Amino acid sequence: MPNTKSAQALSEGTGQKDYSAETLTPSKEIKAVWKQVHKALRGEFGEAVFRSWLKPLTLQACYHGTLEVSVPTRFMKDWIQTHYSKRILEMCSEQDSEIKRLEIVVVQGPIVEEEAAPKTKKSNQNKVPDSDAFEIASPLDQRFTFDSFVVGKPNALAHAAARRVVESAAVPFNPLFIYGGVGLGKTHLMHAIAWTIGDQAPEKQVMYLSAEKFMYQFVKALRNNETMAFKEFFRSVDVLMIDDIQFIAGKESTQEEFFHTFNALVDQNKQIIISADKAPSDLTGIEERLRSRLAWGLVADIQPSTYELRLGIVKAKRDQLEANVPDSVLEFLALKVTSNIRELEGALNRIVAHSEVSKNPITLETTQEVLQDLLRSNDRRITIDEIQRKVAEHYNIKLTDMHSARRARQVARPRQVAMYLAKQLTSRSLPEIGRKFGGRDHTTVMHAVRKIEELTGDDVGFAQDVDVLRRTLTG
Numbered sequence: 001m002p003n004t005k006s007a008q009a010l011s012e013g014t015g016q017k018d019y020s021a022e023t024l025t026p027s028k029e030i031k032a033v034w035k036q037v038h039k040a041l042r043g044e045f046g047e048a049v050f051r052s053w054l055k056p057l058t059l060q061a062c063y064h065g066t067l068e069v070s071v072p073t074r075f076m077k078d079w080i081q082t083h084y085s086k087r088i089l090e091m092c093s094e095q096d097s098e099i100k101r102l103e104i105v106v107v108q109g110p111i112v113e114e115e116a117a118p119k120t121k122k123s124n125q126n127k128v129p130d131s132d133a134f135e136i137a138s139p140l141d142q143r144f145t146f147d148s149f150v151v152g153k154p155n156a157l158a159h160a161a162a163r164r165v166v167e168s169a170a171v172p173f174n175p176l177f178i179y180g181g182v183g184l185g186k187t188h189l190m191h192a193i194a195w196t197i198g199d200q201a202p203e204k205q206v207m208y209l210s211a212e213k214f215m216y217q218f219v220k221a222l223r224n225n226e227t228m229a230f231k232e233f234f235r236s237v238d239v240l241m242i243d244d245i246q247f248i249a250g251k252e253s254t255q256e257e258f259f260h261t262f263n264a265l266v267d268q269n270k271q272i273i274i275s276a277d278k279a280p281s282d283l284t285g286i287e288e289r290l291r292s293r294l295a296w297g298l299v300a301d302i303q304p305s306t307y308e309l310r311l312g313i314v315k316a317k318r319d320q321l322e323a324n325v326p327d328s329v330l331e332f333l334a335l336k337v338t339s340n341i342r343e344l345e346g347a348l349n350r351i352v353a354h355s356e357v358s359k360n361p362i363t364l365e366t367t368q369e370v371l372q373d374l375l376r377s378n379d380r381r382i383t384i385d386e387i388q389r390k391v392a393e394h395y396n397i398k399l400t401d402m403h404s405a406r407r408a409r410q411v412a413r414p415r416q417v418a419m420y421l422a423k424q425l426t427s428r429s430l431p432e433i434g435r436k437f438g439g440r441d442h443t444t445v446m447h448a449v450r451k452i453e454e455l456t457g458d459d460v461g462f463a464q465d466v467d468v469l470r471r472t473l474t475g
Contacts, residue, residue: 026062033095034059034067040091045084045203049236053080057088060107065100067092070107077104083202138209138243144191150316152309155185158300162189165271166196173297175262175272179279180302181385183340186275190241193273197239204238211247215254222253231257235264241273245294249285249439259290266296284403284439305341310334313341314348323352329367336375347371382425382473384418384436391418394469403438416448417466423449425473 026034038057042050053076061068067089071077080088081104089102151159158178165176178186194208221230234240240261248254265272276283279301280294305313311334318325325348337344354370355362368375388402395414402415415437422433423445430442437445456463 026059030062030067030096031059033092033099034069037088037091037095041088044087044091049084049203049205051232051236053236054084057104058107060105062099065098066103067099067101068103068105070105072107074106077106080104083205138213140191140194140208142195144188145195146192148316148320149185149188149192150309150313152306152312154303154305154309155180155189158185158189158302161298161300162193165273166193166200171269171271174266174269175274175294175297177274177276177280177294177297177299178302179276179299181277181304181340183342184302184305185341186302187243190243190273190275194239194241205236206239206241207234207237208241208243210243211245214242214258215248215251218254218257231261234261235268237265237270239271239273240265243275245274245276246278246283246286249283252287255287255290259287259293262290262293272297282400282403305338307334310338310341310344314344317345317348321348321352323355323362325352325362326364328364329362332364332367343374347374350374384422384426384428384433387421387425387473388418388436390473391421391469394472405438416451417469419445419448420452420466421469421473425470 038054038059041054041057045054056071056076057069057080058071059067060070071080085102085104089099092099092102146159146163149155149159158180161173161176161178164172178189180186190208194206197204197206218230221227242258248258262272274294279299280286280291283291283294286294311330314330314333318330329351330348333344333347337347351362351367351370354360354366360366389399391414392399392402395410395417397411397414401411402418404411406412419433419437422428422436423430426433428436430445433445434440434442452466456466
C-alpha cells in the first residue's frame with residue numbers, strides 16, 4: 001500500500017491540494033486503468049463534451065479505494081461533479097473493483113502528467129480560463145419547476161411550448177422565444193425547462209445565464225485573451241438558455257459574438273431558448289439580422305395576469321407554504337396586487353411570516369394592515385407600458401409606433417404626449433423613459449415634455465385632451 005501521509009494536505013485557505021508536498025504516486029496498474037478509462041470517455045460522451053470538459057482530467061493519486069483526479073478550474077470541477085462523475089466512477093470500478101470513490105480536485109498551474117510531452121509554446125487564446133473568469137452558468141432556483149407553475153390563459157402558449165421542448169426527442173423549434181413583462185413567469189419557465197432536461201437527460205449540457213452575464217463573460221474573455229476558450233465553451237453546449245436578451249441592446253461586439261454562437265448551435269441542431277420583455281420585432285438596439293434569427297422559431301408571449309390566474313397562483317402558494325390563509329384573503333390579494341406575480345407571492349409571504357411571528361391568525365383586517373404600503377403603491381402605480389397603450393388607443397395609432405423611428409406628425413405628437421404623461425405620472429427617470437420609447441436619449445424626452453407644456457398652455461382643446469388621458473390613467 002502506498003504511503004498516505006500527504007493524501008489530505010490542503011493549500012491554506014484555498015481548498016486545493018498542496019502538490020508541492022509528498023503525494024501518493026499511483027501504481028502502474030492504476031495508471032493503466034485510468035488511461036483506458038480516460039480514452040473511453042471520448043466515445044462515452046462524444047467529442048464535444050470530451051474536448052470541453054473531460055480531456056483536462058489528470059490522474060493524481062489513489063488511496064484507500066479513492067481515485068483522485070484533477071482539473072484546472074473550480075468551475076470545471078463543479079460541472080464534472082454534477083454531470084459526469086457518477087459515470088466516470090462506474091467506468092473506473094468496472095476496470096478495478098477496488099475503486100469505490102472518485103475525488104475531483106482543483107490543481108492550478110503545471111502538474112506532472114503520466115507521459116512527458118515535448119514542451120511547446122501555446123497561445124493564451126487556447127488556454128482554459130481560470131475559475132474566477134469562467135464561472136458562467138447562473139444558479140437554478142429549485143422552486144421553479146413545471147409542477148409549481150400555474151397555467152392560465154395569459155401563459156398557456158408559453159407553457160405548452162416549454163413542455164414541448166422537454167418532451168420532444170428532436171428540437172421542435174429553434175429558438176423558443178418567450179417574452180412578457182416583469183414578474184410574469186418567463187424565468188420560472190426557463191428554470192423548469194433546465195431542471196426537466198437535467199433530470200431526463202443528465203448527459204446533456206444545459207447552460208442557463210442572463211444576457212448581462214453573457215456580455216460580462218465575453219468582455220472578460222476579450223480582456224484576458226481567452227476568446228477561443230469562450231467560443232469553444234458555448235459551442236459545446238446542448239441547450240443554451242439566455243434570459244433577458246434585451247440587455248445586450250446597443251452592445252455591438254456582444255451581439256456579433258452571440259449571433260455567431262446562435263448560428264453555430266442551430267447548425268448543430270442544438271436547442272436555444274431566449275427570453276425578453278418584448279417580441280423580437282419590438283426589440284430596439286438589436287441588429288436586424290439578430291432580430292430575424294430570434295424570430296425564426298416559435299415566439300410565445302406571456303400576457304399580464306388575469307384575476308383567475310392570480311387567484312390560482314396564491315392558492316398554490318398557500319398549499320406550498322402549508323399556511324392557514326382564508327380564501328377571502330387570497331381573493332383580496334388577487335384583486336389588489338395586480339402588478340406582477342413576483343410581488344403577489346411576496347405579499348402572501350409577508351402576511352404568513354407576520355402571522356407566525358405575532359402568533360395571530362390571518363384575517364382580511366390584518367392583511368390590510370400588514371400590506372398597507374404595498375396596497376397604496378398598487379393603487380396609484382401607473383406603468384409606462386400602460387401609458388403608451390392608452391395614448392395609442394386614444395390617437396388611433398399602433399402601439400409599435402411608440403418605439404419606432406417614424407417622425408410623421410400623426411405619430412410624433414402622440415409619442416410626445418406619452419413621454420410627457422410618463423414624466424408626470426411615474427417615478428421613472430428621463431433616461432429610463434427614453435429607453436421605453438425605442439431607446440431614445442433623455443434630451444428627446446426633455447424636449448417632448450417642454451413641447452407638450454407649451455401646447456397645453458396655448459391650446460385649450462389640446463390641454464383638455466391631455467387632461468382626459470391623465471384622468472383615464474389615474475382612474
